[in-house]
Amino acid sequence: MAGSFSNHRIDLDKRLVIKGMEHIEQARADGKGVLLLGMHFNSIDVGSRLLGYLMDFYAVYRPNDNRVIDRLINQGRGNYLKGNVPRSDIRQMIRLLRNGEVLWYAPDQDYGIAHAVFVPFFGIPAATITATSRIARMGKARVIPTAHYRLPGGRYQIEFGPPLENFPSGDDEADTARINQTIEHYVRKHPEQYLWVHKRFKHQPDGAHIYR
Helix, strand or coil: CHHHHHHHHHHHHHCEEEECHHHHHHHHHCCCEEEEECCCECCHHHHHHHHHHHCCCEEEECCCCCHHHHHHHHHHHCCCCCEEEECCCHHHHHHHHHCCCEEEECCCCCCCCCCEEEEEECCEEEEEECHHHHHHHHHCEEEEEEEEEEECCCEEEEEECCCCCCCCCCCHHHHHHHHHHHHHHHHCCCHHHECHHHCCCCCCCCCCCCCC
16 A cells, blocks of 8 residues: 555656745745645645645644544545644644744635625625734744646646735735735636635625525
């Protein structure tokens, strides 16, 4: 089994295109923790595995309600993750970042209106949590956009963008709007690969429901 996994890894490495790795290397050289601004593309599972070949990192996730399934998910992801962090455990996220770790965090889902503001995403108000700027500020981390795409010919690409400058700014709503703008920039490159099934616009300011 180990040999099979190793061969699969070598095959994936041959099909992987990496852009912007220098941004990660610079942050690590500066002794900074890295908050990877993740995005939910349909290549998220293979993208996470490929990312694990490039660096040790932790990932923030929503624990499954079924404890057995949650344990199996954690065991499977343990092959390429340094560890999983429940999305409610802000304290652990901050501790990891202050210790110079890399943490994948994707705020591009509608988690409800609690602890969220409505800011545009593709021109439509989207309930977006404001925790990103707080985690970055308290963790003293660089925030680096991280996208992963499928390419023709069975190839994949991981793209790291430049760290967000002057982030956080002290204005949570402005920071959250900037997060959505940043994610939108990367989604526009391959909009057909984004996980729109996550109902990104489920809640609206006037109480209306886009999805029926």
